[in-house]
Amino acid sequence: MLDEVKEVVETATPLTEEQFAHLGGGSLAYVRALRSEDVSRLFPQAPPLQPGLELFALLGADGTPIILTDSRDAALANALQQELQTVSVH
Template identity: 55%
Template sequence: MLLKNATARLTQSELAHLGSGEVGYIRKMRSEDVTRCFPEAPQIDPALDLWALFGADGTPILLTDNRSSTFFKAAEDDLKTVSLH
């Protein structure tokens, strides 16, 4: 039986963990944003194109200047990837 206009309700905690361990997202980063997400990162040349892999919950996993590396790391961790722009 199908319900029309049914709305799924998720708590904030459930939403935050949706896709956890299964989905990762890749996004291009500017050097000035690195410190916020990767506080242990050294000073980065602003001319570098940077790519980051995050868990579905926003946990930083990898920062690199090589976009392909993010996909390799995601595959290594069995994560399905999505890109954010």
């Protein structure tokens, strides 16, 4: 079985940078914890926030910001409402 996996990996066509950037677009998302001091980088339209808050952003597979909230559960619920499958990113 290991030889079969190795053969698939060796013969797979690599994705272009553009293909990789669109992988999972519109169907995958991830939740990212961030500090209030970093919010303006992802959400430039956000009002000034109290420093030191832990917030959660729901981001599309390509990193596009979708929603900012104060709870991870709310971010996951929003993904569910939008029929997005959340994935773990390490």
